[in-house]
Each structure stands twice: as C-alpha cells, then as structure tokens.
Amino acid sequence: MRISQRAQRVQPFYVMELAKAAGKQAAQAQPGDRTMIALNIGEPDFTAPPLVQAAAERAIRDGCSQYTAATGLPALREAISGWYASRFGLAIDPARIVITAGASAALQLACLALIDAGDEVLMPDPSYPCNRQFVQAAGGRAVLIPSGPEDRFQLSAVQVEQAWGPATRGVLLASPSNPTGTSMARSELERIAHFVRERAGVTLVDEIYLGLSYDEAYGHSALGLPDGLGDQIISINSFSKYFNMTGWRLGWLVLPPALVPAVERLAQNLFICASTIAQHAALACFAPDSLSEYEHRRAEFKRRRDFFIPELNRLGLTVPVMPDGAFYAWADVSALCERWNIAPQGSMPGEGGSWALAFELMQRCQIATTPGRDFGHTDPGRYLRFSTANSMEQLREAVARLEHAL
16 A cells, blocks of 8 residues: 655654553563653643533533534633633633644644645754644644753744745744743744744744743743734644643634634634534633642642752753743753763664663663653754653652662
8 A cells, every 4th residue: 555755754753662662561560560650751640620520521411512613612712712811911812712623733723724835844953743743744844953951942033043044934832842841031932923924924832831831931922922923923722731631632723813714614624623522621621610720730740840850950860951831851861871881872763872761761760751852853862851740759759769770
C-alpha cells in the first residue's frame, strides 16, 4: 500500500517509545520491587472536579448528546469569555471563540486556515513537537530557531527579525512552554507581534498552560497586547491542563473576527463539532466552587515546583531557568551523562545523551522521564524533561532514588 508523502514526513513521537518501555518494565516487576515513578507524561494527576463530573452525568441522563454548532455551545463560549474577563481583565467577544476537539484540533484548524504549501513558520527550539507537525501537515515548514536559557528558551524579537524571509508566514509561540515551563516577557511578545503585523504575518500563541502560571510578571495572555495587537493574535487553549480534562478532548481558539468564518467552515467539514457531552460538562468548570478548586490545585503544582527544582539543582541536574508555569523541569543532564560515561547523543535515538540516560534512570531508579530528542534539534542530548504532575510523595521518593543512584 502506498503511504502518502505527507504521512511519511511526520516524525515519530519518541516520548511514546519511552512510555512503552517504562510500561513494559513496570509490568515485569515482581512483588516487592519498586514501582515505576512516572515523571514523563505531561498530564495532571488531578481529574475533573466533582461539579464537572456531575454535569457530564446530567448531560447524558438528559439526552444532551446531539451535535452542537461547529463553533460550540453559545453558553460555553460565553463562559470562556467571562473567564478571560475575571482572570485576565480582558473583554473577549464570545463570537471570536471557537470550541474545538482539544487543542490539537485547534492547532490543526488554525494551520489549515492560515498556511499554504511552502509557507514557513518560525518556532523556538526547544518546543512541543506536535506543533511543528501541524504546520507540516498543512503543507508548511517549521523553522526551528535555537533558543537558549539566556532567552528563557523563547524566541526573541531580534531572532524573529533576523530569520524572517520571503516565505515566512508567521510565528508559532508557546507561553508557558512545553518542555521548559517558561513564558515570554510581555514586552518581548509585544515587539514580536508588532513586527509580524508590519510584515502582514500571523502570530499564533499556544496558551494551553496559561492557567498554570505562578508569576504575575508572566501570567498574561497575548490577547491583551496593546495597540490592537491582541485583536490579531490567534490564541490556542485547552481544558486539558489547568481544567484537568485531558481525555475529554476539548479546547478552544480565540481568533480575529475575520478568521472565524474560515475556521468554522473547516470545523464543519473536519470535525462537525467537539464532544457535546464534554462541552456541557465544561460549563461547570466556571462555577465558583470549581474555580476555587482549580486555584487550590494550581497552588499545589507551584508547591511541587518549589520543592522539586531546587532538589534537581542540588543533585547537579541543573535547571537553567526556573519555570514560571506549567509542570515541567527542563534539566541540563550533561554532567550526569559524563559521570555515568554516557556518550553524547548521535543522530538517532539510542546513541547516547539524554536518550540513553532516560533508559538508565528507568533501570537504576525506576523513574520514567522524557529526553530532549522530541523537542528540537539543537543539542537535544543535553536536556531531560521531568514532569512534576505527580504527587509530592512521589516527587520526594524520586529525589531519594536519584540521590541514592548518584
């Protein structure tokens, strides 16, 4: 059977290989063996709060399971608009909000609406691997620009200006970012958005982790940029991370008004609509009791960060930039690789660096982590991503195992 060139260009998601290996090792454990500690998957250990679960049950019981409009339930679009107003002080017209089948569908719709064959989109290296695959699937090309700790692993305006070329369509940013948990300074984001607008380009901002911000200096939405810039931003968001609804597959876009009809047409044809039951359930996310619970959980994620990252630094697994959001630690493990005689990473998995170290940690410590290979091309063997979306008890045990192994 002939496979399309498009499908062949899509790279594997190597983190899944690590997840499979960790699962296999865990399945082979004998009674009395240590259990595997999962610090590899970016999924909250919290599930949807009680009011959300009850709303889903009520929707099923009441037969609220038929198609909605492709743009989503009007009540949910209003509720999201209200959240932007109460949380960020932003007046977002509900007509600009399109409900999607997860943030993945949101990114796919945005890329299909904006990118033509041969268009280039600038992105930081490191960045979430699936984002560049959405660009590629739309016929574009992701241009990864090395972004180091001096820039918080984010693109700078200078880099964007220098990399912009005749084929450049725009930029795809993430704030806070996966894998680093770092956000963009508002001033830098404003400069980038202003430059892109001058070039008649598009600025897409992945704000999936925006609700999980811990620093007022960075906990802002690009939709609030001044001088009309915020009105031109394409913001991607999700109910998965802050709202703890990963498997419900529900997200949203905030679009410039002129883009809504095109995205609506695409959504009608590609998805019909997002899950109706998930949409009805998500209305309960914005109830006062639910929002209070989410803020309690956000504080817990911050408490885990404040414990775990100083411990990594103490052990020599240095985190160059303290994350200001999400639940990740992007650690420089080059010293540990050298100490354990692990060769630098080559061009393929299994050739050393953080990829080999991840398997070593599974064997020595029964800790599953995520190597840097998925997230970019610039020195990926130097970094390892830890997820702190696990209990404090598990994080303390992980630190104890690491210390013993070291």
